[in-house]
Amino acid sequence: MLRSTVTLLWRLLAVLALVAGAIGVFVPVLPTVPFILVAAWAGSRGWPALERWLLDHARFGPAIRDWRHRGAVPRRAKWYATLAMTGSGLMIWWFPLPLWVQAGVCVVMACVACWLWWRPE
Incomplete structure (x- = not known):
């Protein structure tokens, strides 16, 4: 079972x-x-x-x-992901959230973008 x-x-x-x-x-x-x-x-x-x-x-x-x-990520996927995270990071500043939340989300997405671009293609 x-x-x-x-x-x-x-x-x-x-x-x-x-x-x-x-x-x-x-x-x-x-x-x-x-x-x-x-x-x-x-x-x-x-x-x-x-x-x-x-x-x-x-x-x-x-x-x-x-x-x-x-562990490879295609370059095109890296660009799409980076653009999506950048757009999301810009949009989050329009929401009435505490500054630490807005900044924290953007820092996390920046770290993910850096990690992503360090992956092989």
Whole structure:
């Protein structure tokens, strides 16, 4: 019973990540590829057929394989992510949030952008 519950939870995570990634195709500020990577990772633990399908997918398969083998991120994805984080950082200043929250979010996104650009391509 425990094993089937764990498998079900891995599958649920994979499906949720896949749905979030699909939404990210249509919503510009929601990244697609990180959710697809999570879906493949969760699928490898509880749904091997989904993992195989994602690895063989014409659009997402190469990105998943590059990430798994070299931790690589395509330059185009780096630019999209940087632009999305910059836009989000600019938009957050319009919200009535405490200054420390606004600055903290921007610092975190800047750190993520630096990490991202240090990844191989």
